[in-house]
Amino acid sequence: MSPASNLPGPHPGRFEDQVAIVTGGASGIGEATCRRLVAEGATVVIADVNEERAQALAAELGPAARAQVFDAADVKSIERLVLGTVERLGRLDVLHNNAALSAPDIHRRDNNAIDIEFEVWDHVMAVNLRGYLAGCKYALPTMIAQGGGAIVNTASTGGFAGDITRMAYSVSKAAIIGLTRQIATHHGKQGIRCNAVAPGLVLTPGTRGAAASVIEVMQRHLLVPEFGEPEDIAALVCFLASAEARYINGQTYIADGGMLAHNPTMADLVDMARRGG
Ligand SMILES: NC(=O)c1ccc[n+]([C@@H]2O[C@H](COP(=O)([O-])OP(=O)(O)OC[C@H]3O[C@@H](n4cnc5c(N)ncnc54)[C@H](O)[C@@H]3O)[C@@H](O)[C@H]2O)c1
Numbered sequence: 205m206s207p208a209s210n211l212p213g214p215h216p217g218r219f220e221d222q223v224a225i226v227t228g229g230a231s232g233i234g235e236a237t238c239r240r241l242v243a244e245g246a247t248v249v250i251a252d253v254n255e256e257r258a259q260a261l262a263a264e265l266g267p268a269a270r271a272q273v274f275d276a277a278d279v280k281s282i283e284r285l286v287l288g289t290v291e292r293l294g295r296l297d298v299l300h301n302n303a304a305l306s307a308p309d310i311h312r313r314d315n316n317a318i319d320i321e322f323e324v325w326d327h328v329m330a331v332n333l334r335g336y337l338a339g340c341k342y343a344l345p346t347m348i349a350q351g352g353g354a355i356v357n358t359a360s361t362g363g364f365a366g367d368i369t370r371m372a373y374s375v376s377k378a379a380i381i382g383l384t385r386q387i388a389t390h391h392g393k394q395g396i397r398c399n400a401v402a403p404g405l406v407l408t409p410g411t412r413g414a415a416a417s418v419i420e421v422m423q424r425h426l427l428v429p430e431f432g433e434p435e436d437i438a439a440l441v442c443f444l445a446s447a448e449a450r451y452i453n454g455q456t457y458i459a460d461g462g463m464l465a466h467n468p469t470m471a472d473l474v475d476m477a478r479r480g481g
Contacts, residue, residue, distance in 0.1 A: 211435050218446050219246035223293045225285065226250060227276060227339060228303030230257035232408025233358060236434035237300055237441045242268045244442060246298065249289050253303070276303045276335030277327065286342035295350055298445045299343045301336040301380075302358040305373070306410040314372045325372045332376035333383070340387050344396065352395025354445040357384050358437075359402040361460045377402070381456045388454030397453045399444045404460025406432040424471040427462025 224241050228234040230252035241248045242265045250265075251272045252258040258271035272288070274281040290296050305311075305328055313324045336357055347353025362370065363377030380400060387398035405411060405422050423431065440459050443449055458464060 211433075211439065214240050214243035214442075215446075216244060218244040218442070218448075219298070222246045222297035223289065223295050224248045224298035224300065224445070225289055225296065225339075225343070226300040226302060227274070227285075227335070228252060228358075229300075230254050230261055230271075232410050233403065233406065233434045233437045233441075234300070234302045235261060236438035237302070238265065238269060240435070240438045240442050241298070241445075242266075247293055249285070249293075251285050251303075276331045279334065279338040282335060282338040283342050286339065286346075290346050296343055296346050297350075297353050299339055299347075299353070299355045300358070300441055300445070301339045301355065302441075303331065303335060304358070304376075305331045308413075311370055311373070314370045316368075316371055320371060328372035328376055329379075332373065333379050336380055336383060340383070340398070344387075344391060347396055348391065348394045350395075352397075354449075355384075355387060355396065355398040356441045356444045357398070357400040358441075359384070359400045359456055361402050361404045361458060361464055363402060363456075364458070364464055384456060385454045392453050397444075397449065399449070399452055399454065400456040401437055401440050401444065402456050402458045402460070403437045404432070404458070404463040406434055406437055408434050422463075424475075425463050425466075427465060432459065432461055 219241055224246045226234050226238050226248060229238045229250035238248050238250050238261065248269050249272050250258045250262050250269055251274050253275050255273040258273065262269040262271040272285055274285040310324060310327065313321060314328055340355060357380050359380040360377040362374040363381050367374060384398050384400040437459055440457055
C-alpha cells in the first residue's frame, strides 16, 4: 500500500454545501476523515472527548471546521452535539459514528467471559454501541425531514472474527454491523443510507503503541506490502457518505489489506515453504 502522501487526492466539491459530524474526529481515522471532508467542500464538526486536540485540528482546518466536545458514553451530550449542530449550521447530511474506547486500562480488563467485570462490558457497550445508536437516534429526524442523509459507522474486523483479546470490543463491533443493517432497513425508503467500514489494523495514535512484535505478526497475514493508513479508511468513509454510493445501503466494507480474505494457516504455510518444509 502506498504511503498516505501517495494516495489519490480528495474529490473537490463532492460535499459542497453539506454538513457533517465526525465523532472521534480529533485523531486517527476520524481526523483523516475530517481532513478529507473539508477538502471535499463540507462543513465539519469535529466531535471528540479530547477538546484540546479537536480545537487544534479545527484551528488548522479553518472556518469549515468546528470543534465540539462530547462524550460518547453520555447520550445527553450526543443529543446536544447533533441538535446543536443542526441549530447552528441549519442541516445535517453526514454522520460518521467513529469514536471508540481506547483506554489501555479498559482494553486490559476486556478479556474473556469468565474474567470480565460487568462494569467493563457495560462501559464498552455504552461508548462503542449505544453511542452510535444515540447518534443515529438524534440525527435521523433531521435527515429524514431534509429528504435524506448518510450515516457511516466504524466497525472493525474484530466484528467478524474471534480473537483472544478485547472480547466486549469485538462484540460491540459485531453489533454495529447489525445496527447498520437495521437503520438501513427501517429508514432506507426515507432517503437514509447507513453503511459501515470495518478496518483491519491501521496505524493511528490509538494503535501505534502496539508492540513491534505484535505488528510484525499482523503484517505476515496481510495480502498487501504495507499496513494501511487512516487516510485509506477515510477515503472509503467519504465514498460511502457521497452520492456516488447512492445504490449502497446496509453494507459493511472490510478494509484490512486482505487479512480476513485468506485461510488462517496461510502465513504459517508460506513460512514452512520458505524453510523447505
Ligand atoms: N486503528 C485501527 O487499527 C482500527 C482497526 C479497527 C477499527 N478501528 C476503529 O476505528 C475507530 C477510530 O480508531 P482510531 O484508531 O482512529 O482511534 P484513535 O484513538 O486514534 O482516535 C479515537 C478518537 O476517539 C476519541 N474518543 C475516545 N473515547 C471517546 C468518547 N467516549 N467520546 C468521544 N470521543 C472519544 C478519542 O479522544 C480519539 O480522538 C474506532 O471506532 C476503532 O474501534 C480502528
